[in-house]
Amino acid sequence: MPQQKIKQDINIGANIRDLRLRHDVGATELAIKLQLIGIDMTREALWKIESGEQHIKATQLRGIRDVLGVTYDDLLKEQEGAR
DSSP states (O other), X not given: OOOXXXXXXXXXXXXXXXXXXXXXXXXXXXXXXHHHTTOOOOHHHHHHHHTTSSOOOHHHHHHHHHHHTOOHHHHTOOOTTOO
């Protein structure tokens, strides 16, 4: 049976990148801060998530929320022109 993919209707990766840049946090810095709180994340994995090449785990999403000091609503907002 072929692996079924979930259709991504919200670009979480783009939201993460926008929020990260708005908070003036580099990809390497965010990855290090996540590792320090026990979240498995490399800079390369973060880039893949931001570009939509890799799915994000719930623990990673929670860690990004905590490190950037944002809300789930910020991370899950729909992009302008979506739908």
